[in-house]
Amino acid sequence: MSIRTITFDAVIVGGGGAGMRASLQLAQSGFKTALISKVFPTRSHTVSAQGGITCAIASADPNDDWRWHMYDTVKGSDYIGDQDAIEYMCSVGPEAVFELDHMGLPFSRTEEGRIYQRPFGGQSKNFGEGGQAARTCAAADRTGHALLHALYQQNLKHNTQFYNEWLATDLVKNARGQVCGVIAMCIETGEVVFFKSKATVFATGGAGRIYASTTNALINTGDGVGMALRAGVPVQDIEMWQFHPTGIAGAGVLVTEGCRGEGGYLINKDGERFMERYAPNAKDLAGRDVVARSMMMEILDGRGCGPNGDHVYLKLDHLGEEVLHSRLPGICELSKTFAHADPVKEPVPVVPTCHYMMGGIPSNIHGQALRLSGGHEGDDQIIDGLFAVGEVACVSVHGANRLGGNSLLDLVVFGRAAGLFIEDGLRQGMEQAEPSRDDIEQAMSRYRRWDESKKGESVTSLRKALQQTMQNHFGVFRKGDLMAEGVSMLADLRGRIAEGHLDDKSKAFNTARVEALELDNLLEVAQATAIAAEGRKESRGAHSRYDFPDRDDENWLCHSIFDPATLKLGKRAVNFSPKTVDTFQPKVRTY
Amino acid sequence: MKVSIYRYNPETDREPYMQEYEVDTQGKDLMVLDVLALVKEQDPTLAYRRSCREGVCGSDGMNMNGKNGLACVTALSIVAPGVLEGKKALVIRPLPGLPVIRDLVVDMTMFYNQYEKVQPYLINDTPAPAIERLQSPEEREKLDGLYECILCACCSTSCPSFWWNPEKFLGPAALLQGYRFLADSRDTARDDRLSRLDDPFSLFRCRGIMNCVSVCPKGLNPTRAIGHIRDMLLERAI
Numbered sequence: 111m112s113i114r115t116i117t118f119d120a121v122i123v124g125g126g127g128a129g130m131r132a133s134l135q136l137a138q139s140g141f142k143t144a145l146i147s148k149v150f151p152t153r154s155h156t157v158s159a160q161g162g163i164t165c166a167i168a169s170a171d172p173n174d175d176w177r178w179h180m181y182d183t184v185k186g187s188d189y190i191g192d193q194d195a196i197e198y199m200c201s202v203g204p205e206a207v208f209e210l211d212h213m214g215l216p217f218s219r220t221e222e223g224r225i226y227q228r229p230f231g232g233q234s235k236n237f238g239e240g241g242q243a244a245r246t247c248a249a250a251d252r253t254g255h256a257l258l259h260a261l262y263q264q265n266l267k268h269n270t271q272f273y274n275e276w277l278a279t280d281l282v283k284n285a286r287g288q289v290c291g292v293i294a295m296c297i298e299t300g301e302v303v304f305f306k307s308k309a310t311v312f313a314t315g316g317a318g319r320i321y322a323s324t325t326n327a328l329i330n331t332g333d334g335v336g337m338a339l340r341a342g343v344p345v346q347d348i349e350m351w352q353f354h355p356t357g358i359a360g361a362g363v364l365v366t367e368g369c370r371g372e373g374g375y376l377i378n379k380d381g382e383r384f385m386e387r388y389a390p391n392a393k394d395l396a397g398r399d400v401v402a403r404s405m406m407m408e409i410l411d412g413r414g415c416g417p418n419g420d421h422v423y424l425k426l427d428h429l430g431e432e433v434l435h436s437r438l439p440g441i442c443e444l445s446k447t448f449a450h451a452d453p454v455k456e457p458v459p460v461v462p463t464c465h466y467m468m469g470g471i472p473s474n475i476h477g478q479a480l481r482l483s484g485g486h487e488g489d490d491q492i493i494d495g496l497f498a499v500g501e502v503a504c505v506s507v508h509g510a511n512r513l514g515g516n517s518l519l520d521l522v523v524f525g526r527a528a529g530l531f532i533e534d535g536l537r538q539g540m541e542q543a544e545p546s547r548d549d550i551e552q553a554m555s556r557y558r559r560w561d562e563s564k565k566g567e568s569v570t571s572l573r574k575a576l577q578q579t580m581q582n583h584f585g586v587f588r589k590g591d592l593m594a595e596g597v598s599m600l601a602d603l604r605g606r607i608a609e610g611h612l613d614d615k616s617k618a619f620n621t622a623r624v625e626a627l628e629l630d631n632l633l634e635v636a637q638a639t640a641i642a643a644e645g646r647k648e649s650r651g652a653h654s655r656y657d658f659p660d661r662d663d664e665n666w667l668c669h670s671i672f673d674p675a676t677l678k679l680g681k682r683a684v685n686f687s688p689k690t691v692d693t694f695q696p697k698v699r700t701y
Numbered sequence: 702m703k704v705s706i707y708r709y710n711p712e713t714d715r716e717p718y719m720q721e722y723e724v725d726t727q728g729k730d731l732m733v734l735d736v737l738a739l740v741k742e743q744d745p746t747l748a749y750r751r752s753c754r755e756g757v758c759g760s761d762g763m764n765m766n767g768k769n770g771l772a773c774v775t776a777l778s779i780v781a782p783g784v785l786e787g788k789k790a791l792v793i794r795p796l797p798g799l800p801v802i803r804d805l806v807v808d809m810t811m812f813y814n815q816y817e818k819v820q821p822y823l824i825n826d827t828p829a830p831a832i833e834r835l836q837s838p839e840e841r842e843k844l845d846g847l848y849e850c851i852l853c854a855c856c857s858t859s860c861p862s863f864w865w866n867p868e869k870f871l872g873p874a875a876l877l878q879g880y881r882f883l884a885d886s887r888d889t890a891r892d893d894r895l896s897r898l899d900d901p902f903s904l905f906r907c908r909g910i911m912n913c914v915s916v917c918p919k920g921l922n923p924t925r926a927i928g929h930i931r932d933m934l935l936e937r938a939i
């Protein structure tokens with residue numbers, strides 16, 4: 111079977127904030143660009159982002175300084191965020207945020223008519239010396255929705271070519287290791303097409319669905335990471351998963367950190383504001399990893415709330431109805447729907463919930479994907495033709511723990527940067543890497559495998575087994591023996607999934623086929639996570655081990671690199687050389 | 702509990718039909734989307750869209766026991782009281798008035814086309830300042846109740862005027878977004894926007910039936926927005 115080929119200068123896979131910021135740049139440049147998304151763009155996960163986008167635009171505080179934001183981000187990352195990338199993000203951030211306003215994003219406003227900013231966790235003034243900052247630009251508690259719609263609207267204005275409800279299945283790369291494009295399936299008709307392009311940009315978002323309980327949308331199955339790993343591209347710091355302190359207990363649905371930014375706080379079953387014990391200065395606005403661990407300690411020590419003592423409460427009623435309805439309207443809605451609790455009257459039951467993938471495809475500030483010369487070790491090498499931006503990328507601005515509001519900034523700053531870089535490259539005559547017929551066949555093999563499956567376990571049962579394994583073995587607190595067991599369970603699952611069965615072979619809008627193809631990706635992300643988590647023998651940021659409770663700067667002040675070819679975990683140096691400021695030296699991290 | 706679902710696969714079915722399922726929710730008052738997931742475990746061939754599962758992405762607009770809504774935020778007890786006690790069935794159909802691709806998945810092209818017609822993006826040809834364009838809290842407040850639309854199509858597919866004239870009448874969702882930009886103090890294309898709406902069909906086919914308001918899962922009020930545009934057009938005519 112030979113398949114249809116469509117040729118572009120650039121193909122962007124993903125219509126979330128990162129993908130649409132990149133496509134907007136390229137659409138404006140006039141190069142032939144396509145954006146492929148497995149859902150209509152405004153249904154991407156960015157739409158769920160609530161609290162805001164963190165950036166030193168000096169509205170709440172006219173003296174605010176992007177260097178302070180940089181300091182907070184480096185500290186938040188537990189010192190394995192790359193300082194050149196963080197410097198770039200924090201310094202060009204204001205420009206990128208003002209552009210969003212010019213695009214029409216309906217930010218909330220201050221009396222002066224400027225963008226409203228609220229306090230978020232881990233924020234400080236004057237390099238940690240000046241107290242809590244308010245740096246998160248917000249459109250009520252619907253910032254992601256406002257941002258995503260504004261970007262979609264601008265893409266309409268500039269005639270971006272959308273392939274909506276197309277599922278990218280695998281990368282096409284040639285014998286020289288260059289990326290030539292991507293195979294994608296039109297979900298509506300089932301047609302499979304080769305999108306050939308000079309630049310392939312992954313903006314496929316996160317993979318929270320590897321866990322049984324997550325704040326992430328059902329579509330967050332880590333397809334970009336899966337496709338990369340299958341093509342031999344490594345992933346970096348993939349053990350670093352953020353557990354958000356305030357997922358609604360039982361439902362997994364998030365309530366924003368902005369709730370605590372606006373003055374809400376956590377209490378245990380005795381009504382005690384326990385964060386005062388764990389983080390005397392920042393209290394409820396300490397780093398997310400710190401707050402999530404403190405909550406788990408309360409629960410494990412028997413001070414949890416509810417009949418099973420398995421969650422704590424987020425208290426908001428003291429803020430008053432007016433503040434709640436004007437600043438946190440979406441939260442009131444979600445809480446009533448999913449927790450049956452009206453925050454105006456009663457506290458919201460919350461528990462740390464898998465939220466964000468700090469790791470991903472290693473990339474530089476232009477979005478270019480990287481590999482190491484020796485697989486899991488050696489020098490950085492640029493992978494021709496492949497780019498990664500947004501949550502799927504690890505550039506790395508988040509290191510071992512992301513600060514709230516920094517992801518949306520990451521999307522627009524690096525989406526834009528990649529767009530600009532590719533535009534420039536195309537102008538200078540970037541070349542199309544050519545695949546052979548075999549290369550394309552190779553990329554089709556997984557699609558074929560499911561299509562030809564005759565019997566085996568169902569996708570649903572395999573997916574459940576995978577999610578439960580991750581939940582039980584790689585949660586907030588981790589332990590060597592438990593993780594080793596998890597690693598071998600996943601190896602076993604790999605065998606079972608390879609024999610999995612897709613019963614429905616129809617073409618038109620076959621969501622069973624989509625779910626089968628997604629399952630392979632969940633497995634890739636889960637296995638990489640498991641091996642990296644077991645391999646990093648220290649506790650840092652979101653990665654917290656009973657058997658190695660301390661941060662070990664001597665051995666682990668570095669990125670981890672997982673090489674899919676050998677399943678080996680190696681190390682890669684962190685960048686400590688910002689261009690315009692002095693290096694922020696690692697310190698003990700307290701809040 | 703009993704669930705009855707509209708089924709249609711263009712490759713195998715000449716006609717759509719309703720299929721009955723028996724689902725065990727263990728007595729829990731689940732959301733309709735959770736029930737669909739349970740059905741899909743029994744029968745993976747069932748097709749429907751979903752993404753955020755929290756009412757913000759607009760993927761899973763469908764018709765449940767006669768009313769349009771989002772499956773993920775619609776509890777059984779609300780949409781079909783008595784269904785858990787076996788007194789009636791949960792009946793799920795695709796959004797009415799749009800072509801069905803498969804099962805509960807409709808072709809939204811017409812809906813999106815109407816949206817695009819209102820130029821749903823900020824237009825301002827004056828040079829952008831080095832910071833944001835200033836906007837007072839009062840000016841910004843005018844956008845509340847407008848910008849929150851999630852393009853789920855629950856409203857337009859419950860609007861009789863849209864059923865009869867889906868090509869010419871823009872429908873409540875598109876008109877709400879049309880007004881969202883007319884109401885934005887940062888936008889400078891007001892006159893051009895109004896001219897585009899000033900014909901017998903685009904807007905004036907709205908008969909004020911208010912179906913759109915009663916189904917909007919985000920509590921938005923397209924009828925009111927349409928009224929505002931109407932006033933602006935009249936004012937301009939004088």
Ligand SMILES: Cc1cc2nc3c(=O)[nH]c(=O)nc-3n(C[C@H](O)[C@H](O)[C@H](O)COP(=O)(O)OP(=O)(O)OC[C@H]3O[C@@H](n4cnc5c(N)ncnc54)[C@H](O)[C@@H]3O)c2cc1C
Nearest residue numbers: 124125126127128148156161162278315500501515517518
């Ligand atoms: C509930 C919640 C609230 C959050 N709130 C905030 C916040 O307030 N501030 C903040 O900074 N961050 C927040 N975050 C994090 C932030 O929203 C995400 O990290 C970010 O939106 C990811 O954007 P993205 O563009 O990388 O990917 P996404 O928005 O996830 O988009 C991924 C895109 O890729 C497409 N795609 C994926 N796989 C394929 C495939 N195989 N083929 C074709 N297309 C594909 C999808 O269709 C989609 O368009 C929040 C996260 C959650 C879960």
Ligand code: SF4
Nearest residue numbers: 860907908910911913
């Ligand atoms: S009020 Fe107008 S737009 Fe709304 S349902 Fe009625 S006719 Fe349609």
Ligand code: SF4
Nearest residue numbers: 850851853854856917
């Ligand atoms: S106005 Fe309401 S019902 Fe209509 S598309 Fe928007 S959110 Fe959906």
Ligand code: FES
Nearest residue numbers: 752754758759773
């Ligand atoms: S799944 Fe997103 S609105 Fe229901």
